[in-house]
Amino acid sequence: MSQRISKATKASPAGPPVYPDINTLRQAIPAHCFEPPVLRSMSYLVRDVVLIGALAWAALRYIPAIDDAALRAAAWILYGFVQGLVCTGLWILGHEAGHGAFSKHPLLNDVVGFLTHSSLMVPYYSWKFSHHRHHKFTGHMEKDMAFVPRTQADYEHRHSLFNMEYLEDTPVFQAISLIFHQLFGWLMYLVFNVSAGKDSQQKPTSSFLGRSHFDPNSAVFRRSEAPFIALSDVGLGLMSLALYKLSGVVGTQTVVLLYLQPYVWVHHWLIAITYLHHTHVDVPHFEAEHWTFVKGALATIDRDFGFIGRHLFHGIIEHHVVHHLFPRIPFYYAEEATDALKPVLGDLYHRDDRSFLGQLWSNFTQNKFVAADEAVPGALKWVQRTK
Numbered sequence: 059m060s061q062r063i064s065k066a067t068k069a070s071p072a073g074p075p076v077y078p079d080i081n082t083l084r085q086a087i088p089a090h091c092f093e094p095p096v097l098r099s100m101s102y103l104v105r106d107v108v109l110i111g112a113l114a115w116a117a118l119r120y121i122p123a124i125d126d127a128a129l130r131a132a133a134w135i136l137y138g139f140v141q142g143l144v145c146t147g148l149w150i151l152g153h154e155a156g157h158g159a160f161s162k163h164p165l166l167n168d169v170v171g172f173l174t175h176s177s178l179m180v181p182y183y184s185w186k187f188s189h190h191r192h193h194k195f196t197g198h199m200e201k202d203m204a205f206v207p208r209t210q211a212d213y214e215h216r217h218s219l220f221n222m223e224y225l226e227d228t229p230v231f232q233a234i235s236l237i238f239h240q241l242f243g244w245l246m247y248l249v250f251n252v253s254a255g256k257d258s259q260q261k262p263t264s265s266f267l268g269r270s271h272f273d274p275n276s277a278v279f280r281r282s283e284a285p286f287i288a289l290s291d292v293g294l295g296l297m298s299l300a301l302y303k304l305s306g307v308v309g310t311q312t313v314v315l316l317y318l319q320p321y322v323w324v325h326h327w328l329i330a331i332t333y334l335h336h337t338h339v340d341v342p343h344f345e346a347e348h349w350t351f352v353k354g355a356l357a358t359i360d361r362d363f364g365f366i367g368r369h370l371f372h373g374i375i376e377h378h379v380v381h382h383l384f385p386r387i388p389f390y391y392a393e394e395a396t397d398a399l400k401p402v403l404g405d406l407y408h409r410d411d412r413s414f415l416g417q418l419w420s421n422f423t424q425n426k427f428v429a430a431d432e433a434v435p436g437a438l439k440w441v442q443r444t445k
Contacts, residue, residue, distance in 0.1 A: 074434045077352045078402055083383055086402045091391040092384070096161045099154070099388060102372065103170065106148045113141045114316060118308065134315045142323020147370045148174050149324055150389070154372075156186040157193075157385040176293030178324060181248065183286035184271040188251075188278055191258065196336075196382055197343050197354030199438065200257040204247070205336045207343060210441065213427035227443075232423045239422065241322065243329040247271075251278050330418050331371070334361060335378050337421045339440050340408050343428055348436020355382040359408040360396070361417065375414065379407060 117137045124130040152174035154160045155167040168182075175182035192203035199206060208216070225231050246252045251259075251269035263269060263277035270276050272291055274284035305313045338359045344350075358379050361367075367375040374381070377392035380399060387395050400407055410417065428438035 075406060077350065077356065077406065080352055080383070083352070083399060083402060087380075087384070087387070087395045087398045091387050091395045091398075094159055094161055094386075094388040094391075096163070096166070098390065099151075099160045102390075103148075103151050103160075103174075106144060106151060109144045110141065110148065113137065113144065117141075117316060118312070122312075134319070138315070138319025139323060141320035142327065143366060143370045145178060145320045145324050146327040147372055149178055149180065149328065150372045150374050152178075152180070152182065153189075153374075154389060156182070156189065159386045159388045172289075172293055176290075176297050179294055179297055179321065181271050181287070181290035181294060183283070183290045184248075184279070185290075187280075187283050187286070188254075188271065193355075193382060193385055194351070195255070195258070195349075195354060197357035198255060198346065198349045199343050200255045200346050202343075202354070203251075203254045203258050205253045205333055206255045206258075207337075207425075207438075207440070208427045209438070210427050210429045236419065236422050239333075240326045240329055242325075243333075244325040251276075254278075327371075330415075331375055334375075334414065334418060334421060335359060337425055337440070338408065338410060338417075339425070339442060340410075342431060342434065342437040342439050345436045345438065352383070355379070356403070356406050356408075358382050359410055361409070361414055362411045363414045367414070379409075 117134070121130060121133045121137065124133055151160065152171045155171035155174070158164065158167055160167050160170055171186065172182045175185065188203050191201070195201035195203070199209075226235075243252075247254075248271040250266055251271070254269075259269065259277040260280045261277050267273075268275075268277050271278060272287070272294075274287040274291075276287065279287055301313055301317060304317075308316070335358050341357050341359050343357060344353055356379065360377060360379050361375050363371065363375045367373065372389040373392050374389065377389070377396045380387060380392050380395045381389075383399070384395065424442040425440045426443050427441055429441050431437040431439040
């Protein structure tokens with residue numbers, strides 16, 4: 059039976075928890091974990107590309123030949139779900155490349171990342187730059203780039219404006235909100251930089267659209283990064299052209315079923331994975347003056363998603379804490395590195411083996427804002443709303 063086995067970071071009798079320095083943690087990990095073999099990384103890339111191609115070929119070859127309309131629709135839905143899983147794995151390999159964990163060769167990493175992410179309509183360099191800052195400032199209430207929680211004051215101010223307290227407690231409203239969160243969260247992040255900290259921008263802007271990951275002059279990026287943002291847009295343009303040309307061959311409806319379905323599923327999984335890594339009652343956030351890199355990196359949680367998580371999602375769900383500490387460790391060494399760190403981290407390591415999707419619902423409906431943790435100076439803990 060799966061169970062919650064994480065331990066809350068809490069003050070010891072002698073005071074707040076003591077965090078080890080990054081060098082101590084690095085020395086606990088076997089040296090080979092930092093050395094990604096190119097052939098091994100490429101083997102996973104080839105595997106995922108072959109699986110994606112095989113699924114697409116099978117769908118085109120066999121599904122249109124199904125006479126019964128209901129069975130044909132069910133087959134397309136099943137295809138979209140399975141292909142979405144495999145495409146999420148491909149996205150994760152591009153994520154590895156963006157961190158330099160795919161190989162020791164920066165050019166190869168960027169070529170792999172650019173091609174994989176562009177094929178999934180993700181602006182590679184735009185994501186890479188903002189994601190690096192998310193890693194640099196994880197758990198920082200002002201500078202983190204992703205899923206910075208509301209404070210109690212922000213939450214109460216929002217309710218005073220919209221008077222949504224009673225509506226928010228209804229299961230129907232919660233379900234609709236979660237669906238919108240999963241369907242549009244990734245797009246809202248790319249277009250409007252939603253959920254980022256108030257001081258995460260690289261330059262000021264008064265425009266909501268001025269925070270887009272598609273704009274070379276966006277406030278999210280430094281001026282020196284603008285050419286790479288434009289290159290990311292070129293990648294998206296080329297992929298859009300390829301889909302347009304494909305629609306002329308197989309039809310627009312087929313392209314929607316073949317590509318858009320998995321695309322929506324990939325969005326869902328990306329948001330679910332990232333959200334649950336940083337949302338848990340045992341995982342704190344930190345005020346600026348009390349934040350450190352190690353504190354932030356350890357303000358994440360490992361979870362379990364069974365066969366899908368370990369083999370299709372390349373363990374990103376199961377071994378995310380070590381990834382935040384050392385993002386250049388390739389995913390296939392992450393379990394070994396995690397096991398090496400556990401004795402050093404003790405109660406500072408968090409893991410929850412309860413249902414992944416079940417926790418998505420409970421965290422989304424119950425964890426609404428953070429408030430000061432009286433036991434740990436500068437830490438803010440999730441306050442759960444329960445009926």
